[in-house]
Amino acid sequence: MKQKILPYLLLAPMMLIMGVLVFYPIAATFSYSLKKWKLTAPGDIRFIGFDNYKNILKSESFWYSLQNTLFLLVLVVVATSILGVLVSLFLNIQVKGAGILLAVAVLPWALPPYVNGILWRFVFHSGYGFMNKVLIGLGMVDKPVEWLTSRWMLLVVVAIVVVWRSVPFMALVCLAGRQSIPHGLYEAAKIDGAGTFQIFRRITFPLMLPFIGIGITSTSVTAVNVFDEIVALSGYSDMGKNILVESYLTTFTFLDFGKGSAVTYLVMFVAAILGVFYLKSLNKEVEY
Amino acid sequence: MKYLKKTGYIVSLLVFLFLVLGPFIWTFVISVTPEYAMFAKTTDLLPEVVTFDNYMEIFSGGRRGGLILTGIVNSLKAVATTLIVGIPVCMLSAYALSRMEFKGRNLIRNLLLITMVIPVMATIIPLFRLFVARELLDNVFWLSLVYVSSYLPLITWLMSDYFATIPKELEEAAWIDGCGRMNTFFRIIVPASYPIILSAALIMFLNTWNQFQIPLILASSLETKPIAIVVSEFMTKDSVQYGLTAAAGIIAVIPPAVTALIFRRFLISGMMGGAVKG
Amino acid sequence: MKKKLASILLVVSMCAAMIAGCGKEEKSEKPKEDKGDSITLMAPDWAIPTDDQLASFTDETGIKVDVNEVGWDDIREKLATAASGGQAVADVVEVDWSWVGEFYAADWLEPLEVSEEDKADMPTLETFTKEDKVLAIPYANDYRLSYYNTEQFKAAGVTEEPQTWDDVLEACRKLKSTGTVDYPFAIALNAEEKTSTCLMWLAYAMNGVVWNEDGTLNEESVMEALKYMETLVKEELVAPEDKTSSGMDAYKRLTGGSASFLTGPTSFVSRSTNEEECSVVGQITPILMPGKEAKSEVTMALPEGLGVTKFSENKEAAKKFVEWYTSADMQKELNASNSAIPTRNSVLKSLVEDGTIKNAGAMMDEAERIVSPFPNGIPAYYAEMSSAMYNAINKMALGEMTAEEAFEDMNAKITELVEQE
Numbered sequence: 001m002k003q004k005i006l007p008y009l010l011l012a013p014m015m016l017i018m019g020v021l022v023f024y025p026i027a028a029t030f031s032y033s034l035k036k037w038k039l040t041a042p043g044d045i046r047f048i049g050f051d052n053y054k055n056i057l058k059s060e061s062f063w064y065s066l067q068n069t070l071f072l073l074v075l076v077v078v079a080t081s082i083l084g085v086l087v088s089l090f091l092n093i094q095v096k097g098a099g100i101l102l103a104v105a106v107l108p109w110a111l112p113p114y115v116n117g118i119l120w121r122f123v124f125h126s127g128y129g130f131m132n133k134v135l136i137g138l139g140m141v142d143k144p145v146e147w148l149t150s151r152w153m154l155l156v157v158v159a160i161v162v163v164w165r166s167v168p169f170m171a172l173v174c175l176a177g178r179q180s181i182p183h184g185l186y187e188a189a190k191i192d193g194a195g196t197f198q199i200f201r202r203i204t205f206p207l208m209l210p211f212i213g214i215g216i217t218s219t220s221v222t223a224v225n226v227f228d229e230i231v232a233l234s235g236y237s238d239m240g241k242n243i244l245v246e247s248y249l250t251t252f253t254f255l256d257f258g259k260g261s262a263v264t265y266l267v268m269f270v271a272a273i274l275g276v277f278y279l280k281s282l283n284k285e286v287e288y
Numbered sequence: 289m290k291y292l293k294k295t296g297y298i299v300s301l302l303v304f305l306f307l308v309l310g311p312f313i314w315t316f317v318i319s320v321t322p323e324y325a326m327f328a329k330t331t332d333l334l335p336e337v338v339t340f341d342n343y344m345e346i347f348s349g350g351r352r353g354g355l356i357l358t359g360i361v362n363s364l365k366a367v368a369t370t371l372i373v374g375i376p377v378c379m380l381s382a383y384a385l386s387r388m389e390f391k392g393r394n395l396i397r398n399l400l401l402i403t404m405v406i407p408v409m410a411t412i413i414p415l416f417r418l419f420v421a422r423e424l425l426d427n428v429f430w431l432s433l434v435y436v437s438s439y440l441p442l443i444t445w446l447m448s449d450y451f452a453t454i455p456k457e458l459e460e461a462a463w464i465d466g467c468g469r470m471n472t473f474f475r476i477i478v479p480a481s482y483p484i485i486l487s488a489a490l491i492m493f494l495n496t497w498n499q500f501q502i503p504l505i506l507a508s509s510l511e512t513k514p515i516a517i518v519v520s521e522f523m524t525k526d527s528v529q530y531g532l533t534a535a536a537g538i539i540a541v542i543p544p545a546v547t548a549l550i551f552r553r554f555l556i557s558g559m560m561g562g563a564v565k566g
Numbered sequence: 567m568k569k570k571l572a573s574i575l576l577v578v579s580m581c582a583a584m585i586a587g588c589g590k591e592e593k594s595e596k597p598k599e600d601k602g603d604s605i606t607l608m609a610p611d612w613a614i615p616t617d618d619q620l621a622s623f624t625d626e627t628g629i630k631v632d633v634n635e636v637g638w639d640d641i642r643e644k645l646a647t648a649a650s651g652g653q654a655v656a657d658v659v660e661v662d663w664s665w666v667g668e669f670y671a672a673d674w675l676e677p678l679e680v681s682e683e684d685k686a687d688m689p690t691l692e693t694f695t696k697e698d699k700v701l702a703i704p705y706a707n708d709y710r711l712s713y714y715n716t717e718q719f720k721a722a723g724v725t726e727e728p729q730t731w732d733d734v735l736e737a738c739r740k741l742k743s744t745g746t747v748d749y750p751f752a753i754a755l756n757a758e759e760k761t762s763t764c765l766m767w768l769a770y771a772m773n774g775v776v777w778n779e780d781g782t783l784n785e786e787s788v789m790e791a792l793k794y795m796e797t798l799v800k801e802e803l804v805a806p807e808d809k810t811s812s813g814m815d816a817y818k819r820l821t822g823g824s825a826s827f828l829t830g831p832t833s834f835v836s837r838s839t840n841e842e843e844c845s846v847v848g849q850i851t852p853i854l855m856p857g858k859e860a861k862s863e864v865t866m867a868l869p870e871g872l873g874v875t876k877f878s879e880n881k882e883a884a885k886k887f888v889e890w891y892t893s894a895d896m897q898k899e900l901n902a903s904n905s906a907i908p909t910r911n912s913v914l915k916s917l918v919e920d921g922t923i924k925n926a927g928a929m930m931d932e933a934e935r936i937v938s939p940f941p942n943g944i945p946a947y948y949a950e951m952s953s954a955m956y957n958a959i960n961k962m963a964l965g966e967m968t969a970e971e972a973f974e975d976m977n978a979k980i981t982e983l984v985e986q987e
Contacts, residue, residue, distance in 0.1 A: 004390070006384075006388070006469060006470075007384040007388045007390040007393070008390070010380040010381065010383060010384040010388075011380070011381055011384050011385075011396065013376075013377045013380065013381075014377050014378075014380070014381040014400075014440060014444070015396075017377065017433060017436060017437050017440065018400070018403065018437055018440060020418075021411070021415065021433060021434055021437040022403050022406065022411060022437050024414065024418075025410070025411035025412075025413075025414035025415050025418075026406065026410055026411060028413075028414035028417075029410050029411065029413065029414055032413070032414075039646055039649065039650060039668070039672045040668045040671035040672045040946045040947070041671065041672075042672055042673055087304070090300055090301075090304060093297065095297070099552045099553060100549070100552065101301075101304070102552050103545070103548045103549040103552040104305070104308055104309065105304075105308060106494070106544075106545075106548040107308060107309070107312065107541065107545055107548070108308060108311075109494050109498075110494055110497065110498075110541050110544035110545055110548065111312075111498075111537065111540075111541055112497070112498050112500065112515070112516035112519060112520075112537070112540055113498055113500060113516075114500060114516060114519060114520045115315075115516075115519055115520075115533065115534075115536075115537035115540065118530070118533060118534075118537070119311055119314065119315050119318075119534070119537065120311070122314065122318055122530070123311065123314060125807065125811070130314050144806070144807075146806055146807075146809070146810070148810040149806075149809055149810055149964050150964070164307075164311070169491075176487075180453075210449075214442075214445065214446070217404070218404075218442065221404055221405050224405075224407075225407045225408075227501070228500060234757070234810070235756060235757055235758045235812075236757070236758070236953070237756070237757025237758070237956075237957060237960060238757065238957045238961075239757065239960075239961075244407060244409065247407075247409050248409065249953070251409070251413075252642075252643045252646060252647075253949050253950075253953065254949055254950050254953075255646055255668060255672070255949070257413070257650055261410075261413070264407065264409045264410045265410065267407055267409075267410070268405065268406055268407060268410050271405035271406070271407065272402060272405050274405065275401070275402055275404060275405040276402070322842075412647075413647060413650065416647050416648075416651065417650070417651035420648065420651050420653045421651070504640060504643075505643070505644070505647060517637075520637065521611075521637035521640075
């Protein structure tokens with residue numbers, strides 16, 4: 001009998017922590033989202049059901065932000081995955097000092113996101129930022145390029161910044177995946193006369209897949225939740241905002257806690273769809 | 289062929305170093321540029337005059353300097369607490385979820401994973417009200433608990449995967465010898481898990497170091513302000529001191545960088561699984 | 567069996583540690599309800615008095631002050647979050663002028679008593695008054711003042727100080743065509759708060775009005791200001807990066823030598839004489855803001871103040887602190903220690919006259935022209951209004967909208983906000 005409750009005992013701390021610090025707040029936020037609650041009208045807090053949600057889904061502003069979010073998501077996930085795998089293969093090469101390279105690869109991850117944003121703002125400054133200095137110096141353009149003044153350019157720059165800081169984790173995870181593949185498989189393949197690409201396609205890639213899956217899930221969550229970088233690069237402007245910025249604006253700038261909570265819930269909803277999708281595909285993969 | 293491979297490697301190496309270290313070098317350049325030359329219209333990469341004033345200010349013990357050091361200490365405290373609480377909780381949970389059979393196992397596991405997608409904003413307001421009501425604000429312990437709650441899914445996932453690669457035979461042999469379940473856990477599983485523990489610790493370190501939104505709301509008094517917030521406060525609405533911010537940024541990167549360097553061997557060995565150790 | 571006990575112990579000890587951690591910290595938490603009065607002050611670093619000053623306050627009144635230094639941008643967020651839970655984030659708190667409307671509507675500030683003579687001495691108090699209630703007392707006097715680079719103007723052949731906005735435009739055109747300065751006009755165009763205030767003071771200086779009595783935009787005045795801004799952008803008299811860099815960076819082009827005209831914060835009076843911040847020291851003169859036909863009769867103030875929160879449990883002590891902080895003597899001291907520009911005209915005058923504030927130029931004269939452009943005080947929907955304004959202006963600057971379209975966009979949103987009130 002003691003055996004039967006042991007698992008629950010072991011899980012108790014986790015469930016306590018998650019229950020109090022995650023599930024309860026989510027439930028509370030949901031209840032806020034069902035109310036009309038503007039801080040500037042404290043006498044007028046009442047239950048309005050799903051009106052907040054209806055209003056948001058009708059607003060142009062929300063769909064615009066959603067578009068930005070999805071654009072960023074695709075760009076960031078694709079770029080990070082490809083670069084992550086490439087970097088992991090590079091780091092896999094057994095050279096003296098490969099360990100140090102590994103530590104170097106982790107550095108972008110170590111930079112606080114806000115500083116990250118500021119730094120890249122300098123690189124892509126519309127005046128004589130680093131990028132422009134290089135481009136003009138190489139003679140590729142005559143006048144400084146205005147990086148942050150058009151929506152899609154801005155989003156691409158944001159994507160670059162997010163990719164830069166997400167690749168380390170992806171590369172790490174992929175490297176772990178790569179190095180957990182037993183050598184024996186490779187030797188056998190070589191004996192059978194397989195070429196480099198074949199080896200990659202048949203052995204390396206499939207066996208790395210579970211790890212790549214972890215990386216992609218984590219990166220997707222990061223991509224949907226980009227906030228600091230967008231603010232550092234373009235403030236709270238309408239142009240580059242994604243749904244998280246929209247949620248922040250509604251809640252903290254416009255002090256509409258009811259509506260803001262609803263926007264946050266919608267953000268969660270979008271992210272959850274991704275989560276379920278990945279979980280399903282992952283559970284399939286693990287059974288290899 | 290060999291030369292081709294070698295040059296290929298060297299080229300990749302250079303590209304890699306440039307892309308990874310470039311921004312840091314640039315940040316350093318900014319940190320030694322005098323304020324008035326920040327936006328000068330030249331194509332020169334380096335400023336004409338180099339000043340170390342920013343670093344002097346940080347280390348001279350002035351108010352700003354003290355602030356930065358306090359921020360670093362606070363961040364370190366948060367990291368330590370997070371590790372002390374987080375690692376055991378994750379290990380126990382991962383063990384239960386991966387090596388034990390019980391009702392509701394899949395449900396709990398999936399619930400846990402789903403929480404990965406929850407953005408900070410969804411929980412921060414109720415959390416704040418809870419903390420205020422119970423006077424838990426500006427408390428490193430509770431702050432770390434919040435961090436732990438956000439890492440639990442990922443770390444538990446990684447640990448479960450790792451445990452799955454520890455051969456069942458090892459455990460079974462111990463049971464046959466008369467060890468109880470938990471005894472086996474401590475005697476066999478834990479020692480075999482050092483790699484993943486270290487990987488998990490490093491991941492937690494780096495993520496805690498970067499925490500911004502949570503401490504912004506829950507812990508912004510001087511006693512608990514982490515370095516990420518301190519650095520952001522150098523940018524106020526009226527005076528953005530780019531040089532100082534850049535210098536502070538460089539300094540903020542040093543602890544995690546040094547740690548990563550020292551423990552580099554363990555960065556991925558944990559995630560690789562126990563199979564390789566055999 | 568033994569080890570199962572160990573595992574249970576582990577779990578129990580962790581729970582105990584959690585509770586202990588919570589309990590321990592609670593006790594070592596700063597004792598909240600003191601017998602001896604103690605108050606908390608939440609303000610950005612530039613507002614925090616020195617330890618000596620605080621000590622003298624405590625000596626005088628017996629009230630202890632706990633300082634909570636928080637970045638300016640974060641104060642509002644914290645205030646909002648705390649207030650939503652019915653809590654005071656501090657007893658005395660920074661109140662920026664733009665927050666007054668919403669704080670009043672949300673009922674977060676305690677009305678303060680101010681004597682008539684103090685009201686006369688501090689014209690910026692008007693900004694913090696709603697419906698005859700004074701919600702905060704200003705301590706930092708930022709108002710709009712114009713500056714121009716006399717050397718650069720001379721080099722382009724303009725020897726007279728500009729009196730009207732047309733003069734400025736002409737001068738800028740000359741500066742550009744003679745090649746003296748490429749982008750002579752410094753103004754904020756990014757999608758941020760400063761851009762909204764730029765539109766405000768421009769319309770205000772041109773026509774003395776920005777909003778109608780009912781709170782909607784005055785079409786004639788605002789359109790004129792927008793068109794002026796559009797002209798600046800079209801003729802490339804503003805730098806391209808001003809469209810996306812922070813407002814402060816745009817302003818700083820003046821002290822960096824790459825702009826010749828700025829209408830901006832009073833802080834530039836001292837900035838322009840500081841060699842660390844200015845590469846053209848000695849060339850910049852503060853002047854009265856230009857107007858349409860002659861110099862502008864009015865200017866706008868963007869002050870910061872200190873207020874007492876409604877949820878505070880030490881209101882009397884907090885009020886004493888605010889009074890002390892904004893007294894004439896303290897304003898003098900704070901100018902020395904924090905570079906704060908005093909909000910009492912009497913103090914400002916004496917500091918200019920005895921030379922503490924250098925290169926004041928027209929600063930004193932301008933201070934006497936401070937009037938609030940808001941017909942009914944700062945509105946509760948200020949944040950949303952400002953967001954509508956700066957986004958529209960920014961789009962116009964980027965060429966995505968004409969001035970007319972920008973006005974339509976702003977107007978529609980603001981009218982909606984007014985109607986919701």
